[in-house]
Amino acid sequence: MSSAFNIVVLISGTGSNLASIIDKQQQYNYKVSLVVSNQKSAKGLDFAKQNNIPIFTFNWDKSDRLLLDVQNIIRQHNCQLIVLAGFMKILPSPFIDEFKQKIINIHPSLLPKYPGLNTHQRVIDNKDQTHGASVHYVNAQLDAGEIISQTSINVDLNSNAESLGKQLLFREHSLLPYTIHLIGQNRVEWRDDKLYFDHKILTTPIIIYD
Ligand code: GRF
Numbered sequence: 001m002s003s004a005f006n007i008v009v010l011i012s013g014t015g016s017n018l019a020s021i022i023d024k025q026q027q028y029n030y031k032v033s034l035v036v037s038n039q040k041s042a043k044g045l046d047f048a049k050q051n052n053i054p055i056f057t058f059n060w061d062k063s064d065r066l067l068l069d070v071q072n073i074i075r076q077h078n079c080q081l082i083v084l085a086g087f088m089k090i091l092p093s094p095f096i097d098e099f100k101q102k103i104i105n106i107h108p109s110l111l112p113k114y115p116g117l118n119t120h121q122r123v124i125d126n127k128d129q130t131h132g133a134s135v136h137y138v139n140a141q142l143d144a145g146e147i148i149s150q151t152s153i154n155v156d157l158n159s160n161a162e163s164l165g166k167q168l169l170f171r172e173h174s175l176l177p178y179t180i181h182l183i184g185q186n187r188v189e190w191r192d193d194k195l196y197f198d199h200k201i202l203t204t205p206i207i208i209y210d
Pocket of ligand 1: 013016086133173
């Protein structure tokens with residue numbers, strides 16, 4: 001088996017996506033070598049500790065210098081991919097530029113629909129029949145980089161924002177680890193600023209069903 005693909009995961013809170021990423025490390029042949037959080041008390045850090053994964057926390061309010069520390073520590077760990085999994089801050093351009101085409105984010109909507117916050121409520125308010133989550137590359141615009149993969153769910157008439165969020169989160173837990181796997185296996189890759197999936201230019205997101 002080839003050596004594991006080395007990733008860092010950035011979180012701000014509960015970290016259920018981080019937990020699913022950690023759980024599927026062996027199955028998908030990647031390795032979480034570092035977890036970074038802008039919240040010292042983020043519950044998700046417990047999953048890292050339980051699995052002996054190094055953690056680094058920093059205080060966003062003093063972001064300039066500390067983000068340089070984050071950049072340094074990511075470099076030291078030779079991370080091949082930076083995964084934003086419930087990381088609730090917008091990374092500044094110098095950070096994004098340094099790790100161009102190496103940062104992905106999971107967003108709880110079928111992008112380009114509903115960038116930003118409160119996606120579940122917006123789906124309900126608009127009486128959408130389907131909802132979903134997207135994994136996309138991060139660029140300087142909010143939730144606007146190239147979309148890699150999506151999963152969708154039907155919106156039940158009785159859903160509220162909380163139940164819908166819960167239902168979707170369950171699907172996110174498959175979508176994100178599998179997408180990391182595709183990137184680690186070079187099945188998803190950048191060539192000359194174009195995104196390829198299995199050697200063909202990716203024109204529509206890869207749909208992941210379960
Ligand atoms: C997820 O819904 C993710 O799509 C969004 O933030 C939430 C994080 O949840 N970006 P968790 O911290 O992984 O449980």
